[in-house]
Amino acid sequence: MGSLRTFIKDVRGAKTLAEERSIVTKESARIRTKLKDDHLVPDKRRKNIQKLLYLHILGEKTHFAQVECINLIASDDFRNKRVGYLAAMVLLDEHQDILTLLTNLLNNDLNHQNRYVVSMALSTLGSLTSPELARDLYPDVENILARSTDEFLVKKALQCAAKLIERDTTLLEIFYPYVGSILKSRQLCTHGGLLGVAKLCQVAVSCRSRYEYDNYPEILQSIVHKIPEFFSILQDMNSTNFSAEYDVSGTCDPFLQVELLYTLRLMFELAPQETAQYKNKLNDLLTKIATDSAGSKNSANAVLYECVRTIFALQLDQSLKVLGVNVLGKFLSGKDNNTKYVSLNTLLRVAPQEPKAVQKHKMFISRCLSDPDISIRTRAVDLTFAILNETNMKELMDELVSFLKLSGEQEKDLIINVVDQLISKFELYAVESEWWVIEIMVQVLKIVGQHISFDKVSNVIVMINNAQDLDHKTRLIHETLELSLGKKEEAIDGDNLGWKLLSVWCIGEYGDILLQRNMFLETELTHYLCLVNGIYSENTKLISYTLTAALKLSAKIQSPSCVEDLRQLINGHSKDTNIILQTKSVQYSFILNQPASQRHDILGAMPLFERSGKNGNGSSGSKPMVKPQEQNLLLELLEETSTSNGAAAGNNSETLLDIFGNGSSDGASQLLKSSTKADPIINIPQDSVETYQSDDMQVFFKMASMVPGEAHLELYVRGHAQISNLQVLAAASKTQKLVMGNLSMASIAAGQVCRQELKVSGSGKLKFRVKLIHEGPSGLTTDQFDHKFDQSL
Numbered sequence: 001m002g003s004l005r006t007f008i009k010d011v012r013g014a015k016t017l018a019e020e021r022s023i024v025t026k027e028s029a030r031i032r033t034k035l036k037d038d039h040l041v042p043d044k045r046r047k048n049i050q051k052l053l054y055l056h057i058l059g060e061k062t063h064f065a066q067v068e069c070i071n072l073i074a075s076d077d078f079r080n081k082r083v084g085y086l087a088a089m090v091l092l093d094e095h096q097d098i099l100t101l102l103t104n105l106l107n108n109d110l111n112h113q114n115r116y117v118v119s120m121a122l123s124t125l126g127s128l129t130s131p132e133l134a135r136d137l138y139p140d141v142e143n144i145l146a147r148s149t150d151e152f153l154v155k156k157a158l159q160c161a162a163k164l165i166e167r168d169t170t171l172l173e174i175f176y177p178y179v180g181s182i183l184k185s186r187q188l189c190t191h192g193g194l195l196g197v198a199k200l201c202q203v204a205v206s207c208r209s210r211y212e213y214d215n216y217p218e219i220l221q222s223i224v225h226k227i228p229e230f231f232s233i234l235q236d237m238n239s240t241n242f243s244a245e246y247d248v249s250g251t252c253d254p255f256l257q258v259e260l261l262y263t264l265r266l267m268f269e270l271a272p273q274e275t276a277q278y279k280n281k282l283n284d285l286l287t288k289i290a291t292d293s294a295g296s297k298n299s300a301n302a303v304l305y306e307c308v309r310t311i312f313a314l315q316l317d318q319s320l321k322v323l324g325v326n327v328l329g330k331f332l333s334g335k336d337n338n339t340k341y342v343s344l345n346t347l348l349r350v351a352p353q354e355p356k357a358v359q360k361h362k363m364f365i366s367r368c369l370s371d372p373d374i375s376i377r378t379r380a381v382d383l384t385f386a387i388l389n390e391t392n393m394k395e396l397m398d399e400l401v402s403f404l405k406l407s408g409e410q411e412k413d414l415i416i417n418v419v420d421q422l423i424s425k426f427e428l429y430a431v432e433s434e435w436w437v438i439e440i441m442v443q444v445l446k447i448v449g450q451h452i453s454f455d456k457v458s459n460v461i462v463m464i465n466n467a468q469d470l471d472h473k474t475r476l477i478h479e480t481l482e483l484s485l486g487k488k489e490e491a492i493d494g495d496n497l498g499w500k501l502l503s504v505w506c507i508g509e510y511g512d513i514l515l516q517r518n519m520f521l522e523t524e525l526t527h528y529l530c531l532v533n534g535i536y537s538e539n540t541k542l543i544s545y546t547l548t549a550a551l552k553l554s555a556k557i558q559s560p561s562c563v564e565d566l567r568q569l570i571n572g573h574s575k576d577t578n579i580i581l582q583t584k585s586v587q588y589s590f591i592l593n594q595p596a597s598q599r600h601d602i603l604g605a606m607p608l609f610e611r612s613g614k615n616g617n618g619s620s621g622s623k624p625m626v627k628p629q630e631q632n633l634l635l636e637l638l639e640e641t642s643t644s645n646g647a648a649a650g651n652n653s654e655t656l657l658d659i660f661g662n663g664s665s666d667g668a669s670q671l672l673k674s675s676t677k678a679d680p681i682i683n684i685p686q687d688s689v690e691t692y693q694s695d696d697m698q699v700f701f702k703m704a705s706m707v708p709g710e711a712h713l714e715l716y717v718r719g720h721a722q723i724s725n726l727q728v729l730a731a732a733s734k735t736q737k738l739v740m741g742n743l744s745m746a747s748i749a750a751g752q753v754c755r756q757e758l759k760v761s762g763s764g765k766l767k768f769r770v771k772l773i774h775e776g777p778s779g780l781t782t783d784q785f786d787h788k789f790d791q792s793l
Contacts, residue, residue: 004050011058027051028060035068046072046080049087062091070101073109078117081109085120094130094167102128103136110140115153118144122156126163134164138171145178151190154182158196162203169207176204176219183229191246191256194233198259201226205270224267224274230260231278231285238289249297257289261306268314283317286310290323301331301339305346312350322357325350329361337373344368344379351386359387362396369403377403378414385421390429397422397440404447415451419444423459435472438463442480442502449498454541457498461505466608470513477506478519485520485528500532501545508549509606512556525553526562533569540578547573547581551588555596555603567592682744682753684716692785696721696776701787704757709793711766715756719748721777728756729771736762736793765792 002010007027014020031048034040040048049065049072056062069091072084092099102124109121122144125137141164144157161175182188182197204223208216234257236242242252251257268275268282290307293300308324310316328350331343344365351358365387368380381403388396400418407415422444431437441460445452467473482488484503492499507514507525514520529550536542550566557563570592573585591602688702700716715728724747732738741757748754760766766789773782 004047004054007051008054024055024058024060028055031055032064035065042072042075042077042080046083049083053087053090056090066091066096066098067101070098070105073102073105078114081117082120085124089124089127092128094128094133099128099130099133103133106133106137107140110137110144115150118153119156122153122160126160129160129163129167131167134167134171138164138168138174142174145175149187151188151193154188155190155192155196158182158193159199162196162199165200165203165207169210170212172204172207172211172219173213173215175200176222179204179223179226183226191253194256195259198256198263201263202266205266208270220271220274224271224278227264227267227275227278228281230264231281234260234285234289238292248299251293251297251299251303254299254302257303258306261303261310265310265313279316282314283320286316286320287323290320290327296334298336298339301336305331305342308346312346312353315353321350321354325354325357325361329364332361332364332368337371337376340368340371341373341376341379344376344383348379348383348386351383355387355389358383359392362387362392366396366399369399370406374411374414377411381414381418385425388425390431393425393429393431394436401440401443401447404444407448412451415448419448419452419456423456434463434467435469435476438467438476442476445498445502446483446492446496449496449500449502450493452498454498454501457501460502462609464506465509465606474510474513474517474519477510478514480506481514481520481525481528485524494535497536497539497542500536501542504529504532504542504545504549508545508552511553515556522557522559522562526557526559526565529553530565530569533572540581543573543581544584547584547588551591552603554592555599682716682755684718684753685714688714688716691787692770692783694720694783696723696774696778696781697772697783699770699772699785701789703789703791706791706793709763710759710761711791711793713758713760715758715770716753717748717756717772718753719750721750723748724775725773726754727773729773730758731769732760733762733764733767735764736760736766738768760793763793765789 010023011020014023031051034044034048045068049068052062052065065087069084069087072080073088075081075084088102106121106125109117110125112118112121122141125133125141129137138161141157141160144153145161148154148157158178161171161178165172165175179197179200182193201223204219208220211219237246237252237257246253246256248254264282268279286307290304290311293304293307304327308327311320311324325347328343328347331339332347334340347358347361347365362384365380365383368376369384371377371380381400384396384400400422404415404418422441426437426441438460441463445457445460449457464473464476481503483490483492484499507529511525514525515522529546533543533546533550536546547570550569554563554566567589570585570588573581574589576582576585591599594602684700685702688700690698691701692699697720698718700718702714702716704712704714706712715730717723717726717728726743726746726748728740728743730738730740737760739759739761741759744755746754758768767786768788769784769786771782771784773780775781
């Protein structure tokens with residue numbers, strides 16, 4: 001049998017996964033066989049357990065050797081006992097029935113003459129203790145605390161006692177007196193002993209709600225009275241005259257300092273009335289530590305970070321909060337990535353409390369946006385939006401646009417998050433320059449348009465459409481199309497469908513203005529639409545816009561050859577396999593054959609969209625722009641003027657496709673009469689499955705249709721009470737892509753039903769995590785549940 005070293009070398013040397021699995025499986029079987037041999041010598045047994053620990057690290061099953069760990073602990077040989085205790089702590093937990101076999105062994109070893117055996121027994125008891133073990137063995141731990149003068153064992157016993165109290169709070173009454181006795185003892189009050197005392201105090205304070213006896217106020221008062229001693233210890237450790245024995249990169253024992261600060265924080269948090277008299281002294285102590293701690297090493301930073309956490313957890317004085325923010329700003333200016341991440345994460349939590357103090361460090365926050373570490377960039381983005389307001393919006397927006405320029409394809413989720421927050425901030429704050437907002441959004445679209453959904457592109461198009469300055473609008477559209485048509489050296493990524501969509505819309509809507517000002521030739525605009533139609537023929541949404549743009553452009557050009565090219569483009573989809581595109585093609589061909597006057601009325605300029613003022617939460621007061629039912633798109637395009645305007649007022653510009661229709665042709669309107677009506681009463685289908693129920697609502701799922709690789713589902717929410725501002729959030733497996741349609745209504749009365757459509761593509765089992773946020777009788781409420789379907793994609 002080879003050694004552990006040889007086994008590890010063989011596993012690491014495997015060239016394929018199959019070879020590694022073969023080595024591990026054979027060795028696991030060999031160990032299982034060897035351990036069944038009652039005559040196996042202890043040394044061999046120990047080596048097999050060592051290999052078993054390595055197998056556990058690799059994630060292999062090791063339950064068959066649990067008894068062997070106990071047998072090694074029972075050995076008199078220290079080497080065997082040490083491996084046995086290690087294996088027990090790694091392979092077992094407090095819920096194992098086999099722990100009953102440990103009781104007698106631990107009892108013997110806790111009274112052993114060898115201090116190292118006692119130490120191992122204390123460590124194992126603290127790690128694996130259950131309520132039963134705690135009640136059985138606490139007298140042995142108490143005996144060590146009461147009689148031992150070995151600071152090494154006292155330190156271990158205090159830590160173990162804290163673990164025992166966590167499992168059985170009634171033991172607090174037995175162990176809490178040792179806090180005072182250890183602090184009074186010069187021999188035992190070492191740094192190790194103080195760590196144990198701190199742990200004991202933490203447990204004593206935090207188990208307040210679980211302690212069953214009436215003497216808790218007395219116990220708590222006894223613990224709180226030790227606060228001045230903790231203050232004194234921390235002050236001494238932050239003086240210049242500390243022992244070199246505890247020096248860690250210029251800081252005196254940062255481990256103990258952090259533990260004591262955390263203990264004080266718990267005391268002041270969980271016992272505010274009892275500790276109120278010491279609050280001023282705590283302010284002075286934290287100010288001294290935060291200002292006197294020198295050095296940029298991790299040891300000093302750890303102490304400073306714990307100070308900052310204590311300041312904001314306890315909501316201390318304003319001056320201390322500003323000092324805490326400045327400490328975090330100092331962390332940001334350093335080079336250590338771990339320190340920067342901790343600082344960004346803490347500033348993100350602090351920003352709502354001290355926004356002005358955090359904003360002073362925006363220069364360092366902006367630097368983090370270009371950090372090579374993705375985790376730091378992500379936190380910097382979140383913090384940038386947290387401090388963004390009306391006064392610094394332009395400066396920070398420029399930084400965010402620069403960040404998007406440096407982002408790679410692997411950061412798609414982060415890019416989408418940035419764009420979503422950009423749009424929400426523009427809706428939340430009133431910006432004087434409407435064109436600055438539009439230019440920023442067009443620039444974002446140019447950089448990362450391939451990651452932006454068509455709904456977000458709709459926002460940009462509505463902004464451009466509603467802009468009043470025609471000259472500025474024309475100049476922006478001209479620059480956009482110059483990029484698209486390749487008249488500038490700067491190239492647009494072929495995958496940037498958002499930019500293509502914007503360009504197609506601009507040609508269809510403003511082609512006449514561009515041609516009148518001699519900015520482009522008719523052939524250039526026509527050729528671009530034909531090019532998009534040929535290259536992106538599989539993208540239904542983009543082709544749908546291209547067909548509409550071709551129809552509108554045909555009424556604005558004079559060249560017969562260009563008109564014919566556009567006619568062929570439209571007719572080319574008359575036999576399209578996609579029923580939506582086929583219907584568009586047939587109906588658009590009919591419009592092309594209408595007299596010029598009627599075509600001009602039907603294909604006129606798009607009206608301004610009415611957008612209500614912003615409400616308190618930053619969202620538009622109007623209904624958000626969402627994708628309507630596909631079968632109604634063309635019908636909405638070709639409504640009469642009065643019907644179209646009425647629908648626009650009612651729907652508040654639900655979709656970009658509505659943009660293209662504003663005509664008054666009686667013939668076309670009679671042929672293609674709009675079916676846009678008020679939302680019908682929604683009933684829950686009989687074959688739907690109930691997946692969740694609460695006091696406010698009942699949720700159902702229905703599988704609408706399913707083909708290999710794709711499924712369409714419907715989620716129904718029935719109100720048990722009046723519900724408003726309902727939001728439905730859902731997530732699918734990593735191997736699947738989830739697209740959510742529009743929610744039929746955000747406010748429902750008791751007994752009323754709303755519907756949410758979902759489309760899933762990919763592979764694997766269908767399972768969802770759904771979160772429902774709403775305002776009900778009890779206020780803002782969040783419900784979350786998981787649901788797994790039997791079907792697989």
